[in-house]
Amino acid sequence: MFYCSLCENETCYISKFCSKCRKIKHYLNLYNERVYEVLDNVLSRDIDKQNNKIQVEIKDEIKNKEEKIEVYKVPQLRSMSKK
Ligand SMILES: [Zn+2]
Secondary structure (H helix, E strand, O other), X not given: OOEOOOOOOOEOOOOOOOHHHHHHHHHHHHXXXXXXXXXXXXXXXXXXXXXXXXXXXXXXXXXXXXXXXXXXXXXXXXXXXXX
């Protein structure tokens, strides 16, 4: 039996990594040091604090998207009110 070189749980016959670990490898190729920073910052906390950290990290992103949605909605509402 051959096992994934990273998780050492999944069986792998052709590749070195299982599909989930292949994804991690892609993240490493793309973001390099950032992957280690995120893992250290997020996974070193307990589950509640991890969720809080994730919420804080994505809060700005969510706010930006909501603002974009609002900007898009306003012209549509204006045109509807004219009718
Ligand atoms: Zn694996």
